[in-house]
Amino acid sequence: MSRKYFVGGNFKCNGTKESLETLIEAFKKVKSSNSEVYIFPSALHISLVQELFGNNHAGVFKVGSQNISCTGNGAFTGEISCEMLKDMGVDCSLVGHSERRQYYSETDQVVNTKVKRGLENGLKIVLCIGESLSERETGKTNDVIQKQLVEALKDVTDLSNLVIAYEPIWAIGTGVVATPEQAQEAHAFIREYVSKMYNSQVSSSLRIIYGGSVTPDNCNELIKCTDIDGFLVGGASLKPTFVNIIDSAQ
Ligand code: PGA
Secondary structure (H helix, E strand, O other): OOOOOEEEEEOOOOOOHHHHHHHHHHHOOOOOOOOEEEEEOOHHHHHHHHHHHOHHHOOOEEEOEOOOOOOOOOOOOOOOOHHHHHHOOOOEEEEOOHHHHHHOOOOHHHHHHHHHHHHHOOOEEEEEEOOOHHHHHOOOHHHHHHHHHHHHOOOOOOOOOEEEEEOOHHHOOOOOOOOHHHHHHHHHHHHHHHHHHOOHHHHHHOEEEEEOOOOOOOHHHHOOOOOOOEEEEOHHHHOOOHHHHHHHOO
16 A cells, blocks of 8 residues: 655744745755645744745645644634634644643543544644653553544544654654654554554555654654654754655655
8 A cells, every 4th residue: 555655844833934934945945745745833824834835835835733723713712723724725734742732731532622623624634642751661652552542533434634643752852763663663553553443444544654853864764664654843844954854755
């Protein structure tokens, strides 16, 4: 089963008008890619980044959101609904990033609501899951992943618009990247478990991407792994050399 690679650049809460202009100009060196490439700027910068790419680059770079609301439009101060994103030409969002879970108390139930709302509204959803260091060290990695999958995908029947990002928390922003063996093992477990939850056809077409200290130096080894279908990149996506990571996924 051939799966199209997916590469995401998660800018998190970073960027100024000036730094984004310089960065996006550098990314425009990529004239074509066999991967699906999304940039996830802050909500405030979505329109700016869309504008900076312009129509010529819509074929390579798309712009996504880092988060979506559990609700539709209405009296929900500070929220951004799926409806608003679609209206602004955004068709993809991250959901369940560990920073959202950790700092903004997003439970598995909240993550499940967001996954369902996003998919029901026709958005592509990148669902982030992954274990902490202590969970890994006490041998709980698979249990944690399994629980996150079961709860986030409760009542979700169609995974065709879903991408799963395996992001071990201990690797995010630490410079400690998972080894290709560690990443492959977790990705294979996720694929196998999704096969149990759905079926082998669903699991073999599901894209499972790796995130956590991906750099131009380590991406080439990681992408060789059978079950790694691309990357979700934080820190290294804020540098012009992010294009090398995009190029690795061909
Ligand atoms: P990092 O972040 O590449 O800076 O480790 C990845 C992520 O949080 O998506």
